[in-house]
Amino acid sequence: MSEPSPQRIGPHPAPRPAIPVYEQQEQLGDLWAAVPEPARRRYRPRRAFWRHRAVRAGAVITLLALSGLVILALVRDQTGTQGFLVGLGLAVLPVPLLMAAFRWLDRVDPGPWRNLLFSFAWGACAAALVAIIANSFATHWIATATADPAGAESLGATVIAPVVEESAKAAAVLLVFLFRRRDFTGLVDGVVFAGFTASGFAFTENILYLGTAFGEDQSLNGSGFASITAATFFVRIVMSPFAHPLFTVLTGIGFGLAAMANRRQKIRRYACPLLGLALAMGMHALWNGSSSLFGPYGFYAVYAVFMVPVFALLTWLAIWSRQRELRTVSAQLPAYAAAGWLTPAAPHALSSMRARTMARDFAARAYGSKAARSVGEYEAFATSLAFLRDRAHRGAVGPDFVEREQELLHHLWQRKDIAGPALTYAARATGRVRVPPPYIDYDGYNPYRQY
Known part of the structure; x- marks a missing residue:
């Protein structure tokens, strides 16, 4: 049975392919009956050796495992064992909530968990390792070149860190976009993959900040939990657990728009991810430089006037995209x-x-x-x-x-x-x-x- 003539949607819609006749299942019955596990039957096109699933999975697991061991040693070296354990216990608190929120957005067409776990692990291990090494090297180089350590710290946090961190997190979204293209179909997928990556990155970063704050409190009065740890916990866990996900979601939206483009829209496929990455870097720079740019209350001003409205807007966009997916199901x-x-x-x-x-x-x-x-x-x-x-x-x-x-x-x-x-x-x-x-x-x- 053929489908009615296609409706004109968009500037250059492609003709809709004809619907296979239902009686086809009888013609292919013998072929399908030969498959003992229907749920495991998948169409798999030919791939080069280096693109084989086992090869790629082994390389990715090895890379993430090595990155995780190195980042563990670096964070523990900076915070100490007690600080690391305290930071780990506090930093893990928002992770289930963030993961549940992004997974809820993906309920219409949930992708496999392995993609989400890869994104989280990349953010927590590989991206965090790149950020620590690159930020430290850049800040040290600027301090040496300018002989102004305070200015180097401010410049590194405002300019260097947003570029390095957002690029490192965007690499995970890019890898899923390239190698798991069947699971990356639109805006919601971009938001979810970016959100999981940024949640992993924030998790590792929070361990470092909270562990360092705990060590400072101990060195000041030896009482453990005190003002610095509490203030750091309030700012990073209570007030802004969505900060890193909010930045990287802009990159994910860019990749989602690229995934929705057809093969003839090459400019859109390349420009949207780059534009999303640039916006993520800009928002990250504004957030990091809020105090130095707008005074001691700049953080709260940027938080109230800029971050909260943008967060609400992106939340609305993500929910609207999910409803759009349901409308696609209803239409097709x-x-x-x-x-x-x-x-x-x-x-x-x-x-x-x-x-x-x-x-x-x-x-x-x-x-x-x-x-x-x-x-x-x-x-x-x-x-x-x-x-x-x-x-x-x-x-x-x-x-x-x-x-x-x-x-x-x-x-x-x-x-x-x-x-x-x-x-x-x-x-x-x-x-x-x-x-x-x-x-x-x-x-x-x-x-x-x-x-």
């Missing part, structure tokens, strides 16, 4: 439902996070956790299919579109008997579509009822 999946791949009510349920949760709960009550997991997989595959088709319409997919679409349709077909009734129930229960109760025949048989 009805064509597959009309072709028979999805039940008629499935697109309505899949475009609501509440309906998705109800569908999983319904399957869990009827058939148990395995059925709920199957419905969750169905929702993830259907969402990926909607995004894939949306990118195809914008001309932002590669030549493997047909194989990837067929792979996703295969997974939907395998789970349709379980997920179809659950999604139909959820769509009906949430009032998104008026349909009869799912799969109940005239004898009253219901496949989800426990007889």
Whole structure:
């Protein structure tokens, strides 16, 4: 069954590919039946040796492990063992909240945890190591060249540190953008990857600052927790836990806009990440130099007048982007439902996070956790299919579109008997579509009822 003529969206929309006929699943039934683990079947294009997953994973793990050992030794050397332990205990407090917030944004099309853990580890280990070494070297060089240690510290914090730190954090977003392109599809992905990277960087930096403050308190009066530690904790953990994520999210938005561009928009694909990185550096420089630029109360002025409104604006943008993803699901999946791949009510349920949760709960009550997991997989595959088709319409997919679409349709077909009734129930229960109760025949048989 073919799809209606494409609508004109944007200046140069690409023609929408035709929807595969649902009867295709019967023709490919023998091929699909030969796969013992449907959930593990993936389309994998040929790659060069150096791009093989095991080679890249080994190199990345080794690099991050070495960076982590070096940064651990450097921080412990500067703070001492007691200061390191105190800083670690205090710095870890905002990490779960930040990770939960960014993961919540990614609920519509959640990516694999390995990408997020890589981003966090890169920020905490590799980026932090580069920042400590480069900032120390630059500050020492400026102090030697100008014979003004105080001016060198101020210049290093205002000019050198923002450039070095934001570049080091942006490297993680760039690596995910280049090597995990299938998981990097838009603004939300850019915000999430940047947020996890910056959260890791802030975690290591907070250990250093809090551990150093604790050591200063001990050297002054030997009482442990006192004014310096409390003040540092209040400024870095209570008032501004979002500072580093806020800076780097601008870089992530730039990469997200580049991911949404089609292959002909080369200027946008290169300019947006560079512009986002420049804005991140500028905001970071303003934050670090607030006291020296605007006096003793400059920090609070910049915080209230600039940081809080920008944080609110970016939060609104991230939530709006998430809602836009749900609208994409609602717009792209009805064509597959009309072709028979999805039940008629499935697109309505899949475009609501509440309906998705109800569908999983319904399957869990009827058939148990395995059925709920199957419905969750169905929702993830259907969402990926909607995004894939949306990118195809914008001309932002590669030549493997047909194989990837067929792979996703295969997974939907395998789970349709379980997920179809659950999604139909959820769509009906949430009032998104008026349909009869799912799969109940005239004898009253219901496949989800426990007889």
